[in-house]
Amino acid sequence: MNDLMEKFKNSKKVTLWLIIMLFFTVNWLSYSLYIRFDLSASGRFKLTSASKKILRNLPEKATIEAYFSNDISEAYMQPVKQLRDFLEEYSSSSRGRVKLVYLNPDDDEKIQQKARSLGIQPMPLGSVDRKKREVSKVFLSLVIYYEDKTQVIPDILRQSQALEYFLTANIYKMAHPGEHTVGLLETDSEFSKDSRDNPFHSLEILDRSLSSFYGNMMPVKADVDEIPSNISVLFVSDPKKLTEIEKFNLDQYIMRGGKLILAMNGLDINFNNLIATAKTPDTLAFFKNYGIDIKPDLVFDAKNYIPFRQPVNVIQTIELPYPVWLAASEEFLSQDSLMTQNFQFIVFPWASSVSIESARIKDSQITPLASSSPVSWTKSDGLYISPEILKDSLDNVPDKSTMAKQSLAFHIKGKFNSFYSGKPLPQGKKNYISESINPAEIVVVSSPFTFTNNIQPIHIGQNLNINFFLSILDIMNGLDELVKSRNRSQMVSPAIGPIDLWMKNIIVFLNFLLPLVFIVGYAILRIIGRKKVSALTYTSQKNESISTGESHV
Amino acid sequence: MNISWQNVKSIYTREINNYFNTAIGYVFLLIFSLFINFLFLYLPNFWDVNSISMENFFSWMRIVYLFLIPAITMRLWSEEKKTGTIEVLLTLPYQTLETILGKYLSALSFLGFALGSTIFIPIFLGTIGSPDWMLIAGGYIGLILLGASYIALGLLISWYTQDQIIALLITIAVCFLFFIMGYPPFLQFMGFLSPIISFISVSWHFDSLARGMLDTRDIIFFISFILLFLYLNYHSIENKK
Structure with a gap:
């Protein structure tokens, strides 16, 4: 029996099979206990x-x-x-x-x-x-x-x-139900989450995107009752005309320290005759009370825009310059605010210029979020927005001295005065808060089309735009950390910056040349080294043979 | 079993000189360098892709390895057998393991030199943008482990043949087999065995590293794979002795 065991122990075949089994066992065990290190800088x-x-x-x-x-x-x-x-x-x-x-x-x-x-x-x-x-x-x-x-x-x-983000958002929503409810102000506006006629007016995708974390947007009617207190953020999308009661309820919501996202431009875009016309000044004036001055114009950008794809036939399309679909790139997005940090670009279709009058806000904190490029200008009322007409606008750009960056979005925190200070209250209203009790927070985006279902080709920015909205919501709800989790999914490999053709050629040439220099250089060094060694060997052998009396031929 | 590293070094020096003392080694490196740069820059066009990343390079290296590594390992044993120096080598007062390690490390060094000639690619990426250096480092770690595994495999195959060309062709075939084991067209025919087959595929484990994920499971796989094939080589030589 002992001999058999000894033979078994010394058997090379047994060892071989044990080693093979060990290979599989070790790997199998490695699956039950393992560590992973993420080497990427973004920690993706x-x-x-x-x-x-x-x-x-x-x-x-x-x-x-x-x-x-x-x-x-x-x-x-x-x-x-x-x-x-x-x-x-x-x-x-x-x-x-x-x-x-x-x-x-x-x-x-x-x-x-x-x-x-x-x-x-x-x-x-x-x-x-x-x-x-x-x-x-x-x-x-x-x-x-x-x-x-x-x-x-x-x-x-x-x-x-x-x-x-998807899992965390779902778990968070289950653990904290109804904690953060987003309201959508239902007023006289073409924009709604049910709009079917024009994708540019539909907030359906935005509403669906919100549902995983915040739940669907809650419709809020401000024409009768005040805005419910369980609304953590109210979204107001391009109100055409606000009734006096709506204005009052909105005003008092802000006075109570409410949080508001206002997406609105200064001109109405008419898709039937493709003309942008002035909005009712009444609504613009209402928001001006809170320091938000949305100008009745459209911003043109000669550098950062998304071209319009015009179908030529069933298969082909041509790209027409369309400088009113602004694409604010990273350098024109605030890197100090988590709302816009890490975004490659955000699309602002048919945006107006906006400015903030800080004098109207107490204890104000005003953060510019986005702007157009320095080669931008504005045009006012009665504009044709047809791509056929606007395609030539880049050939007739205004004088450089009149061009400048145009602000497109702001984040404002502070205390405001009521719109009704010194004004008669709407019928049936007796009391009102004349000055903010708590600091209110308003994010103003100067294009209501920023968060709607978009069509080709600006749909490429849709996910980014919706993430922009979600980031605004997260921060307004005090969930700053969550922004990082979501923004990471939109990170891609960094792009190559603008490089001249001659530089590209040099890089390609050197990329081929330098490895050759490296290899040939090593070869030469080795040859020189070997020659030195053989010369030394030859000399020592010669010296040895002289000393022993042998002759070399 | 005590290994004398001095003996390993002697074998290593002899083998590395075999690579670098003839023009063939340099020509081989030059062709490799030109070829991999061409693949990286033009398939697809680097400027059109517009991304400061070496993903494309690592993808191509997987394919290039299928030819590069067999070419490095083909002569390690087969030439000794053909020229008859194997008898001398095995009768020298070196242990089998020392001889194997010397040969293995020399092939690994040659591979390291070949990879070293590609270091200009990340350097250029650094000059035109900000690549993710740790991802690049992860990719190179993956390439070294993948190459080291193929070398262990190629060394074993070289032992079984006397002809370098046969060793080259068989190593290409076997490396290719281990490579495609992780890919759908192959697994399709494997039925219920496909999970095990994909697990022993080197490409399956390389993918994580190339993506920048350093996983102990992949590291353990590669190390155990190398040790297994070096042992198989040892076992084959000891059987022959």
Whole structure:
């Protein structure tokens, strides 16, 4: 028996198989205990401190059930692996506040039944190769449980780009229900979340984007009752005309220290005859009382604009310069405010210039958020906005001395005087607050189209614009940390700055040349080194042979 | 088993001289350098992509490695066998492991030199913008680990052949196999084995590193992969002795 054991121990084949088994075992074990380091400067693979803070401070524990099929189409294996890694990191970063449970419904009837009862269905996941198109149905859904609340995320792959924010937002909303309600002032305005006629007037995408965290915007009618106190931020989108009662209720909301987002320009854009005409001065004058001076003009920018794509035929389009679709790039967005920090650009279609009269605001804190480039100018009332007409405007730009940056958005904090100070109150109103009790906060954006459903080609900025709105909301609600979590999903590799052609050619040339110099240089150094060594060897051998009396031929 | 690093160094010096004492080594490096720069700058056009990132470079290196590493490792054992120096080498008072390590480290150094010639790419990226240096460092760590794994594999294959060209072709084929194991067209045919197959694919583990995620699972995989193939090489030589 001992001999047998000895033979077994010394057997090379046994050792070989043990080593192979060890390879698999070590790797298998490495999956149960591992550490990951995010090397990227932006920390794009790690959880933001904002998410960690929210998760670690959850009043109750949350559970995430991941309904993941094992039999995933090969094309999706890598993204699903990344998802699993992310979820594990998400759970472990919460320090036990978020429990993660994986459920594989593939062959388990009970789990399938549970999934169905939650409204989870296997979703088709397609992959195409050269020979065939394969579509399989798999489970890739999450269910979040918090106390007695349940939130189902049926298609997790769709959210994978901004999953961290999406999960954190959902968990936060479940843990703090109704804490932050966004109201949308329903007044005489073309802009609404149900608008179907013109995408430029529809706030439907914005409302949908808000729902994951803040819930849908709550319609607020200010023509009868005062603005409800549970509204944490009120969004006012381009009111054409405010009734006296609406003005009064809005004024008193500000006096009570309310928070307001005002998206409004100084001209009405008529899409039927493509003319921009002056707005009722009455509404503009109302906001002027709070120091917000929206001018009745449109800003033209010769540098930062999005061109208009004019269809030539079914396939082709041509780009026409359209200097009234302003794209305020990073350098013209405030980097001091989290509202606009880290944005590549924000689109302001048909924006007006705006200025703030600080004298009208007590204890004011005024932060300019965005502006056009220095090669901008304004044009007033009665403007044709047809791309066909405006395409030539860049050929006839005004004199440089008349061009300047035009402010497009501000963040204002401070105390205001009531619009009704020294004025008769609306009928039926007897008392009013004449001066702000608490500091109010207003963000003014000089284009109501900034947050609407946009059409090609300015839809490219839509996500950024909606994130701009969400950032404003986060900060107004005191959730500054959350902004960082969301903004990270919009970070991309930095772009190359403007480089002249000759510089590009030099860079390419040197990129080819320098490695050659490096290799050839090393070769020459080595040859010289070897020659020195062989010369030394030859000399020492010669000296040796002379001393021993041998002759060299 | 006590390893004499002096012996390892002797073998290492001999092997590294074999790479650099002939013009072939330099020509090989020049071609590699021109080729990888061309791929990085023109496929797709670097200026059109408009991104200060080396993602494209790391993607191409995965493919280039399939030919670069076999070319580095093909002669390590097969030439010794063909010229008959293997008998002398194995009878020298060196342990098998010392010989393997000497050869392995020399091939790794040659690869390091080849990678060193690409260092001008990140330098130029730095002159025209602000690349994410840590992502670049992560990519290079991934390339070194991937290369080190392929070298261990190539060294073993070189042992089994007497002809360099055969060693080259087999190593290309096997490296390619380990490479595509992680990709859908291959996994499609593997059925229920696909999770295990994808796990032992080197590309599967390289992807995380190239994205800038340093994961202990990937590091452990690469190190264990290298050790396994070096051991297989050791086992093969000891069996032959």
